Amino acid sequence: MSLARAGDTRWGSHLKTILRLLDLWKPVREVLIVLSREGTDAKTRGNALGMVEKMENFEFVFIAHLMVNLLRKTNDLSQALQLKNQNIGNAVRLIEDMKYDIKKYRDDGWVELLNEVTTFCSKNEIYMPNMKDVIPGRVRRTIDDEPQTYLHRFRADIFYQVLDLLLLNEMNERFTNANSELLTCIACLDPRDSFQTFDHEKLLRLAELYSDDFNGFDLGQLRIQLNRYISNMKSNEVFSGLRGIGELVKKMVQMKYHITYDLVYRLVELALVLPVATATVERSFSAMKFIKTDLRNKMGDNFLTDALVCYVEKDIFASVENEAILQRFQAMGPRRCQLPAIGKKK
Template sequence: MVQRIYVDDGGEVIERFVGVVHVTDTCASSLKIAIDNFFAKHGLTMSRVRGQGYDGASNMRGELNGLKQKILDENKYAFYIYCFAHQLQLVVVATSSEYASVSGFFDYLAKIVNIVGASCKRKDSIRQKQYDDFVKRIEMGEICTGKGKNQEMSLARAGDTRWGSHLKTIHRLLDLWKPVREVLIALSREGADGKIRGNALSLAEKMENFEFVFIGHLMLNLLRMTNDLSQALQLKNQNIGNAVRLIEDMKYDLKKYRDDGWEELMKEVTTFCSQNEIHMPNMEDVIPGRVRRTIDDEPQTYLHRFRADIFYQVVDLLLNEMNERFTKSNSELLMCIASLDPRDSFQNFDRERLLRLAELYSEDFSASDRGLLKIQLDRYISNVKNNEVFYGLRDIGELAKKMVDMKYHITYGLVYRLLELALVLPVATATVERSFSAMKFIKTDLRNKMGDVFLTDSLLCYVEKDIFASVENEAVLQRFQAMGPRRLQLPKDTSVRNKM
């Protein structure tokens, strides 16, 4: 599936679905041949490509024989950007799998969702208990009624490849804590066999464990932070400069949460335990029966266990993964692009880095262009810093549109060319994946023998529906009429056509 990213005449970044290519296998060589044939068919040239982006599959981003390297061998200016959204996904996956307590929490979470959602009877029981709880709390004045409030909900099953779904799963479990626990207790007494009763009892006991509750609230807060970033990275109008800033903001927020988030987290957990009658240990007490790692290992308090061994370690692990996965944020290319950032009155402006960016794109900037760019950059920064029209801009996407509005893309054409190159670098593959998801609406069980050409044309109409919505029906009818001889001439009068 091929997507095209470009900057239109108004300075807006546009990402368009181009087509689907059928391949016999997914090795890098086959994919490269398919792309070359696709480009030749549509009159495109590889030499004009200025960015390529994929997920983390080895056949795509392999350093020696991956697709990105084969394209770079042919065009060194087609800079590769590893999908930011996929990298963030790997950060969360690594955090949840490498730390034993967190991994165990998600295992138990999946078991709770599976056993409670295994039958309609259990789901109905949760709904009824939830309804009874709403009625009781409304009568006591704890919650108020109104449009959109106190909506019925059910446990959400988490997906292995979509870690944003784990946020919903944890959130739903905490909201349905009492009904779920009551169903598990009922199953432990009335289950069909000993295995179901035993599993239900162990899960009900786990829900009454303070550590399980603590990790649930900790992961809920961390997943909320990463989910906001994930959603932002998948926006269609996202650009590379803004994405790098969002990553850095995320790292800052994590550091701040590590330093200042403990007290707030404990308040949330304490309130939750009080509402759900869960025993909360004294943080100053020594943990009884703890297995010592060494003979000299001193007794450990609950405070040290939950604050140092869980809270700090999980947040630090997440931070380390962010730094390791997003090493490209420190690469020369992205540091140069960051110099275009208009925030804080163009505080990040660096003429030398922008000149270096022009050197990296030497195909687009000749030696004479780079000489003129040096002079143009000085005039440009002096002008925009003193022009109130450019105050308050948030990213290079807004800067590009403002330059077009002010006709600065003509006055400072070389600077605007740098902006265009920065804007076409892909941030995430979310748009491509949405196009893949659209295939299930087009190629259904009844249309499973659809040919590649018909599939591409149908997907194009479905994915780019905003474009086709602007096409008049009359133009379509006339085009159809002109394709060949017809038995009847289609009427031009719309009223006559409607009667037909």
């Protein structure tokens, strides 16, 4: 086991970091104590001492356990959204399940969380305040005009506010009912299991959402095409065993079905270009910090784009032989010298 470095955008990295910290609590604390005494400079010793003081604080332990519980509930969704060939229907169901799970945890999870924190503090000899004690220097601001206690502080100010922020602001804004409806409709195009998720009405609703691409006449024709399309697809063995919408498009073009069922094919095209269908956009933004560093912050847009393509699609570029790259570079223009050929591996 080792401490994991937290990434900027990956939820899973934060979960691993906090879990490792809680599991290695005593060894980490001992190392920080040694650094606070024997650090190479005053800044290192001061930072280590400050970290030890924070780790021995009940509020630090409370927030760490709260974050672990929340990140565990969102981890499955995080992993699903990062898949290149994700199942949109499963992702939508995970979103709804996660919202319900977080809401249930908000209503019933306080006692469980407090017990976890209490057990951890007792095991690691961390001072835990009496939840009924009054917080020194705090003004009266409770409903019954009584002094605020530690129970009010952690339950009202941290627990509920964090969950409301995550559930109401983050999840409901990122995954609105309109977005969920759009994803559910797109999932009906999935050809897996002999087009089991096909739904005639939802696909018509998808066409209505793209009003600029489907007028009233197109919607009437699409209704007829969908019936013929699904009947043909289920009876044609060529379309059995497909694993995604991408393979469906290739097979439709190969069989000239993109001409026969042009309106259905237009729906499939819209599903493929929808950015939320894959994590490519997120990966591109995450890769920018590795490409455009402080030492390379003046690169132009064209060079940045080319470098990002090479980094994001590294699996494809790994299959290209170095000799082919050298020959292409040599042929681009006159060079002062001939690039040496790379010997083949025996």
